[in-house]
Amino acid sequence: MLIIAERINAARKRMAAAFAARDAAALQDEARRQAQAGADYIDVNAALSPDAEYDLMAWAVDAVRAATDKPLAVDSANPAAVRAGLQRLPRGSAILNSISGEESRLAAMLPLAAEFQARVIALAMDDSGMPATAADRWRALGKILAATDRAGIPRDRILIDPLVRPVATSPEQAAECLRMIREIRERAGGAGAVVGLSNISFGLPSRRHLNRTFLAMAAAAGLSAAICDPLEPELMAAVLAARCLTGTDAFCMNYILAQRAGKL
Amino acid sequence: MLIIAERINAARKRMAAAFAARDAAALQDEARRQAQAGADYIDVNAALSPDAEYDLMAWAVDAVRAATDKPLAVDSANPAAVRAGLQRLPRGSAILNSISGEESRLAAMLPLAAEFQARVIALAMDDSGMPATAADRWRALGKILAATDRAGIPRDRILIDPLVRPVATSPEQAAECLRMIREIRERAGGAGAVVGLSNISFGLPSRRHLNRTFLAMAAAAGLSAAICDPLEPELMAAVLAARCLTGTDAFCMNYILAQRAGKL
Numbered sequence: 001m002l003i004i005a006e007r008i009n010a011a012r013k014r015m016a017a018a019f020a021a022r023d024a025a026a027l028q029d030e031a032r033r034q035a036q037a038g039a040d041y042i043d044v045n046a047a048l049s050p051d052a053e054y055d056l057m058a059w060a061v062d063a064v065r066a067a068t069d070k071p072l073a074v075d076s077a078n079p080a081a082v083r084a085g086l087q088r089l090p091r092g093s094a095i096l097n098s099i100s101g102e103e104s105r106l107a108a109m110l111p112l113a114a115e116f117q118a119r120v121i122a123l124a125m126d127d128s129g130m131p132a133t134a135a136d137r138w139r140a141l142g143k144i145l146a147a148t149d150r151a152g153i154p155r156d157r158i159l160i161d162p163l164v165r166p167v168a169t170s171p172e173q174a175a176e177c178l179r180m181i182r183e184i185r186e187r188a189g190g191a192g193a194v195v196g197l198s199n200i201s202f203g204l205p206s207r208r209h210l211n212r213t214f215l216a217m218a219a220a221a222g223l224s225a226a227i228c229d230p231l232e233p234e235l236m237a238a239v240l241a242a243r244c245l246t247g248t249d250a251f252c253m254n255y256i257l258a259q260r261a262g263k264l
Numbered sequence: 265m266l267i268i269a270e271r272i273n274a275a276r277k278r279m280a281a282a283f284a285a286r287d288a289a290a291l292q293d294e295a296r297r298q299a300q301a302g303a304d305y306i307d308v309n310a311a312l313s314p315d316a317e318y319d320l321m322a323w324a325v326d327a328v329r330a331a332t333d334k335p336l337a338v339d340s341a342n343p344a345a346v347r348a349g350l351q352r353l354p355r356g357s358a359i360l361n362s363i364s365g366e367e368s369r370l371a372a373m374l375p376l377a378a379e380f381q382a383r384v385i386a387l388a389m390d391d392s393g394m395p396a397t398a399a400d401r402w403r404a405l406g407k408i409l410a411a412t413d414r415a416g417i418p419r420d421r422i423l424i425d426p427l428v429r430p431v432a433t434s435p436e437q438a439a440e441c442l443r444m445i446r447e448i449r450e451r452a453g454g455a456g457a458v459v460g461l462s463n464i465s466f467g468l469p470s471r472r473h474l475n476r477t478f479l480a481m482a483a484a485a486g487l488s489a490a491i492c493d494p495l496e497p498e499l500m501a502a503v504l505a506a507r508c509l510t511g512t513d514a515f516c517m518n519y520i521l522a523q524r525a526g527k528l
Binding site for chain 1: 508
């Protein structure tokens with residue numbers, strides 16, 4: 001399971017200030033700490049304001065690349081900002097976060113994914129809005145996967161996000177999401193599943209327990225990647241434990257080494 | 265998911281000393297703390313030595329009952345000790361922990377389960393020893409469930425233990441165990457699944473992360489009960505979170521109340 005580290009996001013208060021002040025050191029500090037904590041990708045979201053996003057994405061990607069060797073996830077709904085990010089990164093290294101089945105977004109984003117050989121996060125929704133059932137999700141995915149196939153993007157470069165809904169308001173959706181993760185593994189031709197983890201606990205107190213418990217459940221269902229905060233030590237302990245329990249940490253060696261390094 | 269609290273066990277050093285000294289206060293302290301932490305059943309294992317087990321079980325059950333209103337799990341492979349425990353408890357309240365498909369154990373234990381209307385933990389093994397595959401487990405269960413049916417024990421009074429193997433030495437067995445939990449829910453006619461949780465982490469450091477991560481996975485697979493240590497606060501937080509995520513904590517009210525009580 002890959003960890004896509006979410007902290008460099010202009011929607012966070014401290015990061016908004018850093019973006020506004022062009023404080024590269026603040027972004028670089030977040031990038032280094034997330035990499036050190038076990039991030040596999042560093043997500044960069046520069047959507048401080050629609051006007052500034054293109055320039056801020058270009059600036060932020062350059063800043064983060066100067067601080068870490070980890071690959072980046074270029075996180076934007078704005079095709080121009082996505083291009084600004086992807087064109088600064090080694091071809092084939094980045095994740096494009098994200099596309100959906102909305103026609104306009106598909107048309108604008110898929111050529112970029114193909115041109116820069118990016119992995120692609122695909123949200124399981126279309127122009128009809130947030131999905132409620134597996135059938136809704138598969139309808140949107142049918143459209144998306146037909147389009148990615150036409151654009152020549154291999155299925156194993158696609159991470160499908162079933163769209164996690166808050167358990168506080170949609171209690172049945174946690175199980176629905178886990179079912180979708182299993183179905184994606186079985187039916188999406190080699191595409192993986194990804195979740196934006198913290199959505200599950202939105203609106204509840206002590207969110208960290210809910211986040212890491214759901215992460216464990218999703219890992220057992222076959223999750224390929226999670227967008228989350230690797231600076232939560234107990235969450236990363238759950239990630240390391242989940243890798244043992246899903247058979248992706250041979251002889252539990254990474255777990256044992258993490259314990260020796262004082263990380264558990 | 266029910267929590268069967270495991271700390272009153274003569275195999276633990278501190279408890280062995282308490283059993284040997286007939287220190288009722290030590291057992292009662294463990295019983296009260298486990299009940300307070302959220303135990304649904306208090307397990308009592310008095311197997312200090314084969315000769316003394318009958319007397320110690322009788323003594324321990326009386327001691328624990330004087331300290332808590334929680335129901336008990338009478339934990340022994342010795343039918344006489346099981347009888348000593350069950351006959352001191354309200355009919356229909358206790359768990360008999362455990363039976364297996366071993367012929368001699370079935371013959372001795374099932375009449376006790378029927379007489380005292382106990383819930384029964386059934387280990388998915390028979391005279392051929394520890395199971396490796398789901399087929400091995402179902403072969404043993406076929407024998408056990410035929411016998412419990414003949415003894416008139418309703419399926420919904422049975423908790424099947426698929427027998428968790430340590431992930432350190434049997435990495436594929438974690439997934440196998442989760443698959444068995446799902447199959448038990450689908451194929452065992454209303455019986456539930458239970459695990460002895462800490463077996464999963466045997467032989468590894470920092471076991472608590474593995475235990476609670478596996479608990480989350482097992483909960484999502486449909487686990488009915490776990491034998492575990494409720495005095496591990498992060499484990500109980502995972503239990504509370506898992507109840508939200510599996511839809512058994514309506515409106516997450518127990519989770520929210522636990523947070524307000526400072527338990528999360």
